[in-house]
Amino acid sequence: MEVGTYFGVGEEWLALAAIALFFLAMILCLEFGRRLGQRARGRQDDGPVGVATIDAALFALLGLLIAFTFSGAAARFEGRRELIRDEANAIGTAYLRVDLVNAGAQPVLRQNFRDYVDARLSVYAHVTDPVSTRAAVAKVGQLQATLWRNAVAAAGATPGPQASTVLLPAINAMFDMATTRMVAAQAHPPRVIYFMLGFLALACSMTAGFGMANGNRKREWLHVMAFSTSIAMTLYVIIDLEYPRVGLFTISHADQILIDVRNSMGTAPR
Incomplete structure (x- = not known):
């Protein structure tokens, strides 16, 4: 599997472009729904009837899906940050247990540990460069x-x-943490969920625009912009x-605990 799949390499610009297009699509759907509402009101003196229940169901479903998706994303974000701490603890524990082997074998093992931690830090140092990663x-x-x-x-x-x-179980646990972090980096909801979110948001935009239709054809730009901006x-x-x-919210600052462990090993601290 490509490294970019693990870390979202290149995803930041794709996400920004997609959200910008989605924002415009919501505005267009609101306007389209408003025009449909105007036509419906022109045909019925009392305006459209019997749509409030459908509107409420659509918005409730959108809110529920956003809540679960947001909650899952936040939990995974925090979980990945905690895994950095767990890996740092596992490396520190294994490094301390090098004292248990013969003194003659310790220098080589300690250098192996330094090289290993440097490599682990390099994996996450330049995630926007797939080749280096x-x-x-x-x-x-x-x-x-x-x-x-x-x-x-x-x-x-x-x-x-x-x-x-x-010593050996501690080193094995250290390796397991590296694998656990890699698996956690790949843990994302199926993309069909995001498509479902987008579809529901656009559908709600149309129904909201339909409900905003009025006799004087005045557009409620404040509500249109507030709704579209909030969802996007x-x-x-x-x-x-x-x-x-990548993006605005990162866990790169959490790498400092791993850097501190590496510095505690001495010899060319980072």
């Missing part, structure tokens, strides 16, 4: 193999079972939260 992901895999091989050899050369039973911005925030490495 793919190279960083590949390097992480190579360093995992090297670190594990050296850790197994060091634990085997250390008297007693303590190094094997304490809400959808943009949802998309932005789903791709937290």
Whole structure:
């Protein structure tokens, strides 16, 4: 799978363009609905009847779908930030347990750890560059193999079972956290949900415009702009939260805890 799928590379401009077009589409639907309402009122003295229930059902469904989608996006955003903390804790714990192996094997293992953390930070440092990100992901895999091989050899050369039973599980947990973060980066709702949101928003725009029809043909621009802007911005925030490495809301600041762990290892701190 492409690295861009993990992190939303290139999604920020696509999202902005889509939201801008969607905003204009909502205004057009409001105007189209208003004109339909004008025609309906011209044919009926009492105006359209029996549509309030349908309007309420459509807006309730739109609100419910937005609420669930927004809640899920916010939860995933927070979960990804917590995973950075968990990975930093796992790396710090494994690094401390290097003390359990023979002193002669420790320098190599400690350098392996430094290289590994540098590679992990590089994965998320330039997510807008798919080539660099793919190279960083590949390097992480190579360093995992090297670190594990050296850790197994060091634990085997250390008297007693303590190094094997304490160090190796900690390193394995550290690798598992890297995989968990990668899987979490791919966790997004099916795109059909976003299409459904867009369809409902446009449908509600038409019904709202229909209800705003009046005899003097006056357009309620304040209400039109307020409704269109509110829905469009809400959808943009949802998309932005789903791709937290680009856009307005990012979790890049949470990487500082991993940088602090790397700096605690010494030798050319970042």
